[in-house]
Amino acid sequence: MKQSIDFTTLQEKVTATIREAIFTQTFKPGERLIQDELAAKLGVSRMPIREALRCLEREGLVEVLPHKGAQVIGISKEDIEELYYLRSFLEGVTVQKSMNFLTSGDREELQHLVEKMDQDIRNNNLDLFVTHNQEFHTLLQKGCNWKKVKMLNKQFIEGYPAHVPSLIPHSMQVSNEEHKAMLEALDQKDPVKLRQLVEHHIMRAGEKLTQLIE
Amino acid sequence: MKQSIDFTTLQEKVTATIREAIFTQTFKPGERLIQDELAAKLGVSRMPIREALRCLEREGLVEVLPHKGAQVIGISKEDIEELYYLRSFLEGVTVQKSMNFLTSGDREELQHLVEKMDQDIRNNNLDLFVTHNQEFHTLLQKGCNWKKVKMLNKQFIEGYPAHVPSLIPHSMQVSNEEHKAMLEALDQKDPVKLRQLVEHHIMRAGEKLTQLIE
C-alpha cells in the first residue's frame, strides 16, 4: 500500500516526479527537458518546473545551460566508480566524527534496524530493506556536527537510485552482516574501525555494481 | 582597473552581487533575505532573486526553507576546519587523477602562473595573486575526468571567499613555494606525491586560518 506523501510545495512534488522519471529511464540520458512540455504534462505552470530543474541540477541529475535549458545527465561506469569512491570517504569521515555522540538509544535503534533488515531479507521485501538501510546509515551519521559533509551524503543518496545496489544478488545478506560488524565497532568504541568498515561497505557495493554493469 | 563582467543572465549577476554582499558582511550570518527587499534594492523582479537564492543555497551560503525564505548561513571555526579537510581530500584526489593527462603545454602554463604569482607577491597585488592561484589550482585539475568531484571543488571555492587565506601574513610566499614543489612532483611523474603535496597545501592553509581566527 503506497501512501502519497504530501509535499509542502508544488516544486518539491515536481522535483520528486521528474527525479523518479529519470531514475526509471522515462527521461533518458541526454534528453532535453522542455519546461513547457513538463508543465503541460504535470498540469502546473512553468515556474515550479524551473525551480525543480535547479534542484535536480544540484543533485547532479540534470545540467542547466543559460538560454538553452536542461538536459538529463547520463551515468557512465566511470561515474559510478567516482560516486562510490567519494561516498565511501565522505560517509566514512561522517561516522567517525559521529560515533562518540551517539546515545545508547541510538545504539538500540540501530540494532532494531538491523533486525528489521534481516526480516526484510527473509520476506524478500526490497523496498522496505532499502528504507531501513537508509535509516540505518542516516542514524549512524547523526552525531556528526559537520554540516557540509552530511549534506553531501544526503545529496549523493538522493541523486542516485537507492534501489540499484539491492538488485545485486545476495548483496543484502552481505550488507547486513557488515552492518552487524559496525555495531560491534560501536560497542568497542572504536571510531577508526567503524570508519574503515563503512568505507569498505560502500566501496564493496560500488565494485559489485560496476562488475554487474559490464 | 576593474572591468565589469557581462553575465549572460540577470540571475547570474544577482547571484554574484548577493554572494559578494555575504562575503563582505553586508548581509550578516543569520540575517533573513527577503525577496521583495532584494528585488527593490537591485532593481529587478523577484524571479531572478529566487533563482539566485537557490544557487547560493547549493553553494552553502544561504538556507532556503519552504514558505519561510532564505537566511544567511553563519561560518563557525568548526565549519572552516570541515571545509579545508574536505577540500584537501577532494582536490587531492582530483590532481592525482588529473596528472597523467596534463600536456606539456599545461606544464608550461603552470610554470608561468607560478612566476606570475612570484611577481604578484613582489608587487603586493593581492587580487591578482588570488586570481592566478585559482587558475593554477584549476589547471592542475584539468586532466581529471571525474565530474562530480571537480564540481564540488568549484563549489567550495565559490562558496568561500578566496581572498581570506591571502590575508594571512607571509602565506603567499609559503604558498607559492609549495606550488613549486608540486611542479617538481609533476616532472617526476609522481601522482601520489602530488596529491600529498596538494592535501598538505590546503590543510596548512586551513590550520593557519583557524589559528588566526582565535
Added chain:
DNA sequence: TTTTGATGGATTGTATCCAATCTTAGTTTT
C-alpha cells in the same frame, strides 16, 4: 495567569504574460 483561537499584515509560492535569446530552415551570395 496561561492557553487557545482568530485576524490582519508580511512574505513566499504559482500562474500568466511579454521580452530576449537561441535554433533551424530557407535563401542568397560567392
Added chain:
DNA sequence: AAAACTAAGATTGGATACAATCCATCAAAA
C-alpha cells in the same frame, strides 16, 4: 556546391499579478 546571412518558430529569461502560507498580535476562554 558550400558558406554566410536572414527570418520565423521555438524556448528560455524576466516582470507582474494573484493565491497560499506563515507569523505576530491581541482578544477571549479556561
